[in-house]
Amino acid sequence: MTTTGETHHEAAGGLWWWDRRRSAVFDIGLAVLSAAECAVEGFAFARRGGLPVGVGVLVGLIVGAVLVLRRQWPIAVVLVSIAVSPASMGFLLTVIGLYSLAASDVPRRITGCLAGMSLLGTLIVLWARMAQDQDRLEFGGWFVPFMAVTMSLGVTGPPVCMGLYVGARRRLMESLTERADSLERELQLLAERAEERAEWARNEERTRIAREMHDVVAHRVSLMVVHAAALQAVARKDPEKAVKNAALVGDMGRQALTELREMLGVLRSHEPKGVSASSGAGAAAGSYGSASGQASETSASASRAPLAAVGAAAAAAAFRAEVEQGPCLAEVDALVEQSRAAGMAVDLSVEGEAVPCDREVEQTAFRVIQEGLTNVHKHAPGAKARVRLAHRPGEVAMQVENGPSPDGADDGARLPSGGNGLVGMRERVTALGGVFVAGPTDSGGFRVSAVIPTVSAGGG
Template sequence: MTTTGEVHHQAAGGLWWWGRRRSAVFDIGLAVLSAAECGVEGFAFAQRGGLPVGIGVLVGVLVGATLVLRRRWPIAVVLISIAVSPASMGFLLTVVGLYSLAASDVPRRITVCVAGMSLVGTLIVVWARMMQDHDRLQFGGWFVPFMAITMSLGLTGPSVLLGLYVGARRRLMESLRERADSLERELQLLAERAEERAEWARGEERTRIAREMHDVVAHRVSLMVVHAAALQAVARKDPEKAVKNAALVGDMGRQALTELREMLGVLRAHEPKPEPAPEPVRDREAARDREPLAAVGAAAAAAAFRAEVEQGPCLAEVDALVEQSRAAGMVVELLVEGEAAECSREVEQTAYRVIQEGLTNVHKHAPGAKARVRVAHRAGEVAMQVENGPSPEGADDGARLPSGGNGLVGMRERVAALGGVFVAGPTDAGGFRVSAVIPREPGAG
């Protein structure tokens, strides 16, 4: 279906091919005026041609009434106007038909061809009429072609130009409307993606906080439990050693509390301040704009939290970590290979946490077993390994500590996030080995 200057939708209350009743009333009114005009002109044509007056009027009314089809079949309306032009009828039919054709979605080449046919037909008819009346006119030979060309252009030109302008303007408005709808859909999609990214960032931070809490608490508490068991065993036999173990338990408890306070302080520092309840959002665009801002705020808080957490331990503190395990009664051998080279803070912290978790697992699952810690500085990477033998016979199984099974998972996630390789499993000798290789530049692996 073609349109003439309006976007038509099949809505409830529409009549036939009209989308609105107002359009139908307007076209029917034009058809009535055109039928009246063509009826009068048909009456005059019948008198001049010697035809029955009734037939001339009837044909004129039917021809003029075809203007009601201008929105549905504009080409047919123009062709009918061209066909009846020799009878000198259909002035309104020609003007409105050409306008409707030029403003419709008919291809431009067809519009130009039909409009050219109308122009030629009008020119021929006017020329013939002027030649019939030339003997009564007192003008030169130039007058007939001048008037024929002027009248034909005046009848077809303005209608076609106005229709082309209205059609181009309508198509421009449709394209702008479609573009606005597309932009609205894109904004909605961006808002949904921003919310998804914010939710993903929150999930990542929850996982990271869980790993940090596990690394901070598990090692200290495990050593405290080991020292408490030793304190219980030697309390009566060796009071001096009991006092020493009690002091170590107190020191480790204070260190654990200090690290917990630092961790909770980081979380509190980025906790959003309570705000008054927001007013109801009535503007859909305003509500959509708030979602990306919330996502940006969550990402900024995550980045700040990550920056503060990365100020944690490093490989230079491995000696102190091993000494703590030795003080708890574990036999630990530390081997460092290669020269330490500069690497990112995140790599050093992850390497430290892997060694810390490996020693913690020895305290938990193999009390009394010997352990060996190896750190190798290689070209472009850092390798670490914590290996322990089997628990000696007669070891107190009641001293074994409970485990949540999250230590190895956390180590694997840390190493994989930096592009490294993590391997853990039992040894042939009945012990357990934890190995990791991390590139010096995160993601280089």
Template sequence: MTMTGEDRTAAHAGPWWWVRRRSAALDVSLAVVSAAECGAEGVPFARDAGIPVVVGILFGVLAGSVLLLRRKWPIAVVLVAIAITPAQMGFLMGVVGLYTLSAAELPRRIIVALAGMSMVGTMIVTFLRVRQDMARGDLTLGDWFEPFASITTSLGLTAPPVLLGLYVGARRRLMESLRERADSLERELQLLAERAEERAEWARGEERTRIARDMHDVVAHRVSLMVVHAAALQAVARKDPEKAVRNAALVGDMGRQALTELREMLGVLRSGEGVARDPDPVPLAAVGVAAAAAASRAAAEDGVGEGPCLSELDELIGQSAAAGMVVDLSVEGEGRSYGQEIERTAYRVVQEALTNVHKHAAGAKTYVRLAHRRSEIAMQVENEPPPEPSSASGARLPSGGNGLLGMRERVVALGGVFVSGPTDAGGFRVSAVIPAVVAAV
């Protein structure tokens, strides 16, 4: 599992100012070695300075122990190393201090200034010591050796730790930047995954709503007509056998039409089963979107589930007329072809409006008006009050069921306007206007 920067800091918290315990152990070890080195070098320093040896040793141990603070105060460590350079002690502390100073996030001018001071101090001390050795006769080289030895020694003790510290500091900052970037990408991926899941859930909800609307349109209209014809068949079965036969044939035809439309819808749904049963560990969000996409592709390629169109409007009205409803159809403007979704929606609005008349105002005369305009198509279904008062009472109230809600959702989804409600005469009116060209969302 990937950890953020805060998690890593909390997981490796060390004592005091150290981030990790192993860093504290390393600094303590370096401080002990530096203190031992400075303590040993304090013996000749005490003899040369004419002070007690114990004092020189204590001074060296105290100065060398300052290396313990190299991560907290690297500038102080380098300054102490420069200060004790004339006493010819603290070489380890100077090297480690310069490395720590260069690796720290400090301004370059401070690093250059302190590195230059350390190099100059080492150069002077080395030059004086070589000259003293040559004066005592310990060295018999030429005069060129003094500057050569002082320059090479100062560069050897200063340049490598500074360059290494600069490299390590730059690499550390790069790794920290990459780590922060990885944490940021991980958070973004989590947000994207959550949004994808939300979009998939929304898509599944929209698909469920669409399927519910289609099922309602198919079942409610066909079954309502079948119930009307069945009632008529029961009424005329003994009086008029020929009419009863015709009504029975109509009931059979409507039942077969309803089954055909239901099979088409189920075929579209089954086209997405292969995606849902894929054994690969695909995320749930991707499965939902892929299933919806597969179903849409199958419907588009096979022509399954295209639904009815305006050319079938005469047949729809004929079925209602055969059920005993008096329907008056009027068409304004020159008919033309529209998009599949527009024609299906217009057909479903008229179909559901007629279904509501069958349910709530049986026997009422109904007017269906269709208007082809330049940039839109308008439809209106209005029925008069039913002949029986019991039915009229139901027609005076606007329906709050799934039928009107489904019609409104279909029309609004295409950018149209839907209005429904009772008329002053006691009937009911359903009106819808749909743009001829649906704008892409």
């Protein structure tokens, strides 16, 4: 930024403090005209003052050439014009110098002071010269001061006003350019954040879907495996019981497939079409025009990026709506009966009166009990289990505890486990503002317990 308020960039063909060749040519042309004018006026001044003509012309050339510095040092140009005003030279130097000073970023008090000094100097010189010629004029005494004031104002006023207008307009354009660049950066940041939110939403839904599929399918499959093992054991000894176990296996398999198909169907039916999550942001602009154009492109990019989050959120909302139709605490009895039918000895106790809970709270409590029973099937076949459900003021507590497996239990009946069930339950319970604890008991068994507020942390 120079003192004239112009922002100069590195450009091909720049010369000294000029950013463009045409600016340099323009200023040099003005300096040549000013030098020629001052040389002519210096010639006349030298003849009137009895000085060598060559000296007057040389001084005029040097003084006029100072105008070439108007963009870099406008104060120096105005001071030189004030200094040579008694010699009646430098009209172009004064006008262009005052304009350049007013259009620059020089503080306004300095601009006003120098403009006042130039006005006073021009007024005194004009008054003195016109007073010398008053004898040849036939006007009254009012004419000299009137003409001196009018001409001095005409020389200093218009260039100062024009310079102030051009400087204000230039600063306004710079402000708009800076604002456009800032807006473009903000839009680019918004686009990047939208992409991050879309990716975060996708990851969250992947985790949520994995949890739901684990809860729904793993329990059913574990029961199927238990029934299949029982079927294998009694197939020859008790054909009637074998038929009954086979029917249970078939029913559980069909239920697992139905629930799995419903989940996948929801995801496919709400899959976003034609939405790209990897929208790019516009590049930074180097001028005001390109800044506005690229800001609009970045705005379009930023508007496309949230569509990815909207697409992922649409599938997530649909999946959550489907999940909200899932199990509740009223189905705990049926859940326990399924485990009993698989041969597990389960004791269920319910304390307190059921109170209204958020749907997500009831579903999470049900899943905790379901996961606890599934773990008994997987890791402690033949062990006795106890399920406790307590409704308390402002919270609901649940506990699944099993003893050690009997000594005669077949270790080969233990089912494989990925170790993610308890992790998922802990994340769910803590997300609702509850407490989750799981670990072995002193008797050699295992205990899973949780306490969840009846109103979820996100439900207000």
